[in-house]
Amino acid sequence: MVDAHQTFVIVGGGLAGAKAAETLRSEGFTGRVILVGDERDHPYERPPLSKGYLLGKEERGSVFVHEPGWYAQADVELHLGQPVVAIDREAKSVRLGDGTAVHYDKLLLATGAEPRRLDIPGTDLAGVHHLRRLAHADRLRQVLTALGRDNGHLVIAGAGWIGLEIAAAAREYGAEVTVVEREPTPLHAVLGPEFGQVFTDLHAEHGVRFHFGASLTEIVGQDGMVLAVHTDDGEEHPAHDVLAAIGAAPRTALAEAAGLELAEP
Secondary structure, eight states, X not given: OOEEEEEEEEEOOSHHHHHHHHHHHHTTOOEEEEEEESSSSOXXXXXXXXXXXXXXXXXXXXXXXXXXXXXXXXXXXXXXXXXXXXXXXXTTEEEETTSOEEEOSEEEEOOOEEEOOOOSTTTTSBTEEXXXXXXXXXXXXXXXXXXXXXXXXXXXXXXXXXXXXXHHHHHHHTOEEEEEESSSXXXXXXHHHHHHHHHHHHHHHTTOEEEESOOXXXXXXXXXXXXXXXXXXXXXXXXXXXXXXXXXXXXXXXXXXXXOOOOOO
């Protein structure tokens, strides 16, 4: 039986939040467990979004951390599609987007990260994408299918893990792919030039074109649609869609607004 006098609120509906709820129950916590997520989907794992699920090789249900019925069975209360907009540390409560205040005795912030945005003209055009959420992957599957069918061009800004995985997926769909990366090789800071060259060769063998030593400066469009991208070395690449894969930043705004001390990165 749940002890209503103790409430543990988890903010964040990703893998960390879901596993925290699971651990609380498995370790014997008998109070209320409330998990708040700003997405409408149940907590899911993000790595498959750029791999099997994006390729259509894994079912949508395979990405979820738990079966939907697990939360009720474990007495974990879900508030989905509800962002937490403020923390009142004195009152020990969080305020949801609809104005509801939720009391906590213990609070865990598991808010994860957000994709870094391209700070260049043209990012408001239709056809500019990011991949972080399940909804993004759903959209990208449709986009890659259309690009492959119509021999369309995808330009990817960034040759990190996400950029390379989506480049590989796009080629499997039959799309033309150009990856623009300011470093001399993919994953340069992580793996160094030698292993980076291995990834260059591997992807090039499958038809991916790389443009190293450059960054996007503008996305050019017409009638609200993407037509091409410009780079800071004066090059232009045709594009029907653009994916920003330039890393992610921790979602710290909620913690900062609550006056919490953040560790230096």
